[in-house]
Amino acid sequence: MSIASRLADLGVTLPDAPAPAANYVPFVQVGNTLYVSGQISNGPDGLVTGKLGADTDVEAGAAAAKLCAISLLAQVKAACGGDIERLVRVVKLTGFVNSTADFTDQPKVINGASDFLVEALGEAGRHARSAVSAAALPLGVAVEIEGIFEIK
16 A cells, blocks of 8 residues: 555645754755655644643643654655655654653653554664653744655
C-alpha cells in the first residue's frame, strides 16, 4: 500500500509544507539523506502551546507531537517534489518538549510522533530518537521535532 493511501486511511491530509520563520531552510538533502528543520506543534486550529507539567498533560503533548510529525512529512513531500512515495524510511527524530524542570515524561510525549509514523509508514516509520526537555520553545509551543529521513 502506498504512503498516500495509508495516510488517507488514517484520515490525514498533508498540509502545505510550512515556510521557515527565520534565516534557515526547511530541509537540506545530502545524497539520499534528508535533514528536516524543527517543526513546531501547529495544526488546523493554530499553534498548540503550553508547558508540560504545568498547564498541559501528556495526552495533549502527544497530540502536539503528532502534529509535528505531520509537518515533518509535509516537508519530506516538498523536498521530494511532491512525491511522498520517494520516502524510504524515517532515520531519526529529535523531539523537544516545553516542560517544567520536574517533568520526566518527555518520551511519552514524543511517542505521539513515533507512534503516528509507525502507523502511517509501517516498518519504514521505525526510527532512532531523542526526547529532551526545553525550558521554552518558539512562540510558546508545546513540542518541536526535527527529523532525518532516507529518500530515493
